[in-house]
Amino acid sequence: MFSIIIPTFNNLQYLKCCIKSILETSKLDNEIIVHVNDDLNGETRDYLNKNHIKYTFSKKNIGLCSSINLAVKSSSKRYILYTHDDMYFCPGWENSLVNEINKINHTLFYISGSMIEANSGHIPYDCGNSLENFDEEKLLNNYMNLHIDDHQGSHFSPHCVHIDVWNKVRGFSEEFNPGMGSDPDFNMKLWKIGVRIFKGLNSFKVYHFGSLTTRKNKNIIRNKGDLTFLKKWGISTKFFKKYYLKSKTKYYGPLNNPNKNIFYFIDLLKCKIKLFYLNLNLYFI
Numbered sequence: 001m002f003s004i005i006i007p008t009f010n011n012l013q014y015l016k017c018c019i020k021s022i023l024e025t026s027k028l029d030n031e032i033i034v035h036v037n038d039d040l041n042g043e044t045r046d047y048l049n050k051n052h053i054k055y056t057f058s059k060k061n062i063g064l065c066s067s068i069n070l071a072v073k074s075s076s077k078r079y080i081l082y083t084h085d086d087m088y089f090c091p092g093w094e095n096s097l098v099n100e101i102n103k104i105n106h107t108l109f110y111i112s113g114s115m116i117e118a119n120s121g122h123i124p125y126d127c128g129n130s131l132e133n134f135d136e137e138k139l140l141n142n143y144m145n146l147h148i149d150d151h152q153g154s155h156f157s158p159h160c161v162h163i164d165v166w167n168k169v170r171g172f173s174e175e176f177n178p179g180m181g182s183d184p185d186f187n188m189k190l191w192k193i194g195v196r197i198f199k200g201l202n203s204f205k206v207y208h209f210g211s212l213t214t215r216k217n218k219n220i221i222r223n224k225g226d227l228t229f230l231k232k233w234g235i236s237t238k239f240f241k242k243y244y245l246k247s248k249t250k251y252y253g254p255l256n257n258p259n260k261n262i263f264y265f266i267d268l269l270k271c272k273i274k275l276f277y278l279n280l281n282l283y284f285i
Helices: 012-024 043-050 064-072 093-104 136-145 163-169 182-192 212-216 225-233 237-245 262-284
Strands: 002-009 031-037 054-058 079-082 087-089 109-117 159-162 197-208
Touching: 002 012, 002 064, 012 031, 012 043, 012 087, 031 043, 031 064, 043 054, 054 064, 079 093, 079 163, 093 109, 093 197, 136 197, 159 163, 163 182, 182 225, 182 237, 225 237, 225 262, 237 262
Parallel strands: 002 031, 002 079, 031 054, 109 197
Antiparallel strands: 079 159, 087 197, 109 159
16 A cells, blocks of 8 residues: 655654554555665664565665655555655545545545654644653643544645656656755656645544654755755745645645735746846855
8 A cells, every 4th residue: 555655864763663553553564665775773674674574774864855765666556645754644644645545536636644753743743752752652642632624735744645646757857966855856747747635634644743854953054045946946835835735724725826916926027037146146156
C-alpha cells in the first residue's frame, strides 16, 4: 500500500520512536524506507539491518530533497508517504488515509496529516519537546479529542501522493536542498499537472518534536528557499499559498483557479517588483 519514506541524519533514537509508532499502528502491507545521511558510527544502519528495514545511504548529508528522491527509487508500493524522523504516528492514521484515498477514487491528490506540537503546529498541545520529556500516555489518551477542521493547502509532512504523480513531477526539486521551500515547490509542480485536491486531514495525526535536525545541528546551512521559489515560478511562496492553495482555510472541496481580484494583482505586482530587484542584484554580483 504505502512506501513510507524517512530521511534521517544522526538522529537514531527519534528514528526508532518514529518507526515503532508506525509499526504498532499499521496493519497493511506497507514498507518503510529510510535514507541514512552520514551515520558516522554506523549505528543507524546496524539498527535498520537488524530489524530488516530497507534503507539507502550516503556518506555525507546530501539534503532533504535528494535523500527523499533516492529513497523513493527503492520503493515498491502504490503510494508514497513522506515523513520526518522526529514524528510520532498516532493510531488511526492508516485507516484515515485509506478511507480518503478510496473516497477520492483517482490519483490527482496531495493528502497531509495534522501536526501536533508542544507550542505550534496545526494543533498546539504539549506532550514534550524531546524523547526525555515525551508524555506518550498523555498523547494517546487525548489525541482523538484534539480537533482541527480538515484544511486546504496543507504542505506540512507527512504527506501522501500516488507513485504515478510522484514520477510525473520527478519528485522533489534538488535545487531546494537542504530543504527550505521544497514543499511549496512540490505543491506548485502538482498544481501544474492538474492536482486540485490539497487536503490536510484532522483524523491523520502525528506528534512532532520540532525540527530536531536543525535544532541539534547548528552548523546546517539553511537555503534561501523563498528566493529560489520566486526565481523559479515568478511569485512568492506566500502568494502561492494565499491565492492558489488557500492554506490554513477550511476544506470545502477541490481548489479552483485563483480569484483574480484587485488584491491579487496588487500582491502579484509586489512579487514582480521583488523579482526584478532580485535579478538586478544577481546581475551585478
